[in-house]
Amino acid sequence: MLLTECLKRTGQCPKCRTALTAHELERGIIKHCTICNGLWVNILAEKIALEIGPMAFSVDHLRRFRFVYKSCDWPRDTRYVPCPDCGQLMNRKIWGSHSGVIVDVCHHHGTWFDDGELEKVREYVRLGGIEYEKLQMMENGFSQFSLKLEHELRRLGGRPRRYSC
Numbered sequence: 001m002l003l004t005e006c007l008k009r010t011g012q013c014p015k016c017r018t019a020l021t022a023h024e025l026e027r028g029i030i031k032h033c034t035i036c037n038g039l040w041v042n043i044l045a046e047k048i049a050l051e052i053g054p055m056a057f058s059v060d061h062l063r064r065f066r067f068v069y070k071s072c073d074w075p076r077d078t079r080y081v082p083c084p085d086c087g088q089l090m091n092r093k094i095w096g097s098h099s100g101v102i103v104d105v106c107h108h109h110g111t112w113f114d115d116g117e118l119e120k121v122r123e124y125v126r127l128g129g130i131e132y133e134k135l136q137m138m139e140n141g142f143s144q145f146s147l148k149l150e151h152e153l154r155r156l157g158g159r160p161r162r163y164s165c
Helices: 003-008 043-049 060-067 117-126 130-157
Strands: 021-024 028-033 040-043 091-094 104-106 111-112
Touching: 028 043, 028 091, 040 043, 043 111, 060 130, 111 117
Parallel strands: none
Antiparallel strands: 021 028, 028 040, 040 111, 091 104, 104 111
16 A cells, blocks of 8 residues: 555544544554553564664673563553454554563554553663563573473483583
């Protein structure tokens, strides 16, 4: 679908049911609700809106991440809302593993960020949250591999050696 067609169809705010205001970005569209300040970010624009780019973090910096970043409080209102583009109910999910930000996602069209959520996700990204998630997955994978290796060595009658990551 062309960007100009998307701009013509602004859709309704899934929370307030008022018309959204569309803004064209470099690649994609953001639609804004002037009542509740929610943002609809289409799939093409999400990385631009969240300012996700290549960043370098040391492993020590990433291990300190959990002490630096303070996640959001869980929202009180947990109703499902429709996608502004197709009207289907969106899935609620945590953006990233540790951000604490629960967004509404239409897997075909984009993500709805309530007021303040986009800024909180940007903070999460800037402090290294995405890279921290990767480090956690890698360390968990090594731990699981080490446990399997120890189990196999015991099964084969050998003595396991301790490996550390």
